[in-house]
Amino acid sequence: MRKLSSFIAIAFFSIASGSEAAPSLLPSPTKPDLINNNSGTPGVQSNPTGLIPFLESSFESRLQGERDVRYLSFFLTSEQAQAGGSLRLTYTNAVSVRPEDATLRVSFNGHAGQQFPIRSPQGPGIMDVKAETTALKPGWNTVTLAAQQHHRVDCSIDATYELWTQIDVSNSGFQPAASRAQDPAAALMSVGRNAGGRTQVRVLTAGDVKAGARNSLDAIQTIALLLGRKDLSVEFTTATKDEPGIDLIVGDVNSSWQSEEGKRLLATAPAGVSIRPSGAGRLQMIIRGAGEQAINAALLQALNGPLKLVLDSRRLPAEMGVLNADQPGTYRLSDLAYRAEPFAGRLFRTSFQTVMPADFYPGDYGAMTLKLNAATAPKLAPGAQLVVRVNEKAVTSHGLIDPNGTILKDKTLDIPLRAFRPGINTVDILAELPKEEDKVCDPAARDESKPRFLLLEDTSISVPALARAGRVPDLAAFAGRAYPFSRTETLDLVVSAPSSVQLGAAATLLSRLAVSAGQPLAANLVSDQEARSAIPDRNRLIIATAQGQSLVKSARLAAPSLDGLTTASVFGHGSTVAEPSDPRALLDAFQARTSQDRDEPGISENLIIGFQRAINVVGRWLQYREAESDPAPIRNSEVLATLSQVQSETGNSVVTTVSAATDAELSKAIDYLTDPAAWSKLNGGSATVLRSTGEVISTSAAAYSFYPLADKSFANLRRLAAAWLSDHIALYAFAVVMLVSLIGLWLGYIVPRKGVRTVE
Secondary structure, three states: OOOHHHHHHHHOOOOOOOOOOOHHHOOOOOOOOOOOEOOOOOOOOEOOOOOEOOOOOHHHOEEEOOEEEEEEEEEEOHHHHHHOEEEEEEEEEOOOEOOOOOEEEEEEOOOOOEEEEOOOOOOOEEEEEEEOHHHOOOEEEEEEEEEEOOEOOOOOOHHHHHOEEEEOHHHOEEEEOOOOOOOHHHHHHOOOOOOOOOEEEEEEOOOOHHHHHHHHHHHHHHHHHHHOOOOEEEEEEOOOOOOOEEEEEEEOOOOOOOOHHHHHHHHOOOOEEEEEEEEOOEEEEEEEOOOHHHHHHHHHHHHOOOOHHHHHOOOOHHHHOEEEOOOOEEEEHHHHOOOOOOEOOOEEEEEEEEEEOOOEOOOOOOEEEEEEEEEEOOOOOOOOEEEEEEOOEEEEEEEOOOOOOEEEEEEEEEEEHHHOOOEEEEEEEEEEOOOHHHHOOOHHHOOOOOOOEEEOOOOEEEEOOOOEOOEEOOHHHHHHHOOOOOOOOOEEEEEOOOOHHHHHHHHHHHHHHHHHHOOOOOEEEEEHHHHHOOOOOOOEEEEEOHHHHHHHHHOOOOOOOOOOOOOHHHHOOOOOOOOOOOHHHHHHHHHHHHHHHOOOOOHHHHHHHHHHHHHHHHHHHHOOOOHHHOOOOOOHHHEEEEEEEEEOOOOOOEEEEEEEOOHHHHHHHHHHHHOHHHHOOOOOOEEEEEOOOOOEEEEOOOOOEEOOOOOOOHHHHHHHHHHHHHHOHHHHHHHHHHHHHHHHHHHHHHHHHHOOOOOO
């Protein structure tokens, strides 16, 4: 019999037209507990009762620069949309923002909006915006926030980077005028965030915690996908908490993994799924069923019943201003939620996200084509230019200097495919627009009626056919598309010890991957010992601590050095330049200390060294990497945890491992890794989480292996060959030289014999 969890995954793609839910699925009416949690922003009520939070995380709710636009989303049932309500925005802005003319324009679903001043640099400020019922709709609603802000005293372009307004997502959202407390969809979508900006799911377990985790994984992933949030955090605990989040109780009164409080709640709950609001930003989700099959059946019935509105309303990428590059095509900026408006500032910026396929192979075999339709004002100062950045790296530019201004009509700029990576990429279009008058800085005399730049909505970007070949390791594909775990095959979710902390870390990471994949992942939760007898060719996601290092080694992974061993004599006393665990750093230090004993290099050796340096420079240039962009060696004492990915010994699967020294450090590292700001920047072959700052440092892979090709067409093979040669520039140069030499030899042979002779 086919596992019911697979039908849950199918429901997220082709939504079944199931019948109405049975009465047992609906929660019994309960009076919400109106308790205010003031652990959030000082002076602001944390998670006001009934507030529906935004989908977007804190990272996605920051407005920067002189003008910026953010699109925030919230979910309404039909009743809530018809009743209307108000939008609450809790925010803080930079001290450098000039309060006299800083404004925030708020609009709902494209309707005309209202404008408010931005004046809260010393602490949180609150804006309450009334929403007319005509501007609201059932399902997902979009709030457009357009900020205009200027610097108090500095008129330089660099000063624009000091301007920001941050929305506090823990205390912002939509306050509906009316809502039925027993409406499951309304209750689920009103779950609040904690003071740290995370959405917590607390799974009640005791005793056989691993069994409880195994039976809860599908429910946890379903919650993550329904909410759509990228900041979910999972913990296994014995009791509910008086904090924002979801208390998840799974099983029945006889379940071996259930806690005493869980059994008490299950005893009063009907069979199936019950959703009960339990306070401001809190709810209890009870899935009562005897065994995994009954639990998943109840979950599937809920998706086709009281939660069907949420499932049906899941947003498409195009609606959220995201360019999906799976297929070739041309997209206008208007398709990506951009709206043209004259700009009178010094640094114009607009951004959009491009999602590349998980098996995308970056290389110099093609480019995306940006066709600019724009206009500039006269008398821009030298240095005016338009710059295109991909993932915060400049890839192309165009000068905008013209004494009389200029009109760009279908001006073509190529954005090399080398600059992109699998998964989510951020493309920024910036225009630096200095004028001579900026040198005499008088913010009060700024004339906003004279714009400097206009970027039209019919500016387009064309996506070419892409080379497709899945690589390992590739953390960008892992984070952006959950690759290779987004396949239909079951993956082994391995924990080195089935403690509640490790299981919580594993569930947090799995739920984040499910959001990236857009579907629940079929995960088989196993321990270290069980993994040794598991199917060898399965993809594995390993969560390990120092006690589980044997598992890491068996998977051909280099475990992080956690013993603090140092060899200070190589580096000199007190040196922190390199770390003994870094082989390359050891070799460089050794060569530096012994260089005085070597003979002077000869001419041939100098030529080889110079050629290698030139190849390295060209390689960095092709990959948009500066010499100083490589991460500095990291001391063992600074390593909190590592994330790495390798091919298995059989070569038929992939092993991805997160490892730390202790359970406490592992839990902290998972929170750092899954933070939306860090998750979006994962790339390369491995990543290190720093102990002191929580920063995640990605490291490029030394070499790649490839999955079997899904597309074996000649066109794809040609693109792959071109991409591979661009990765191996030395071989490419050698092949060109050899080809030219062979042509020369052939001409030298053939011309004397076949050439035309002069008639005497």
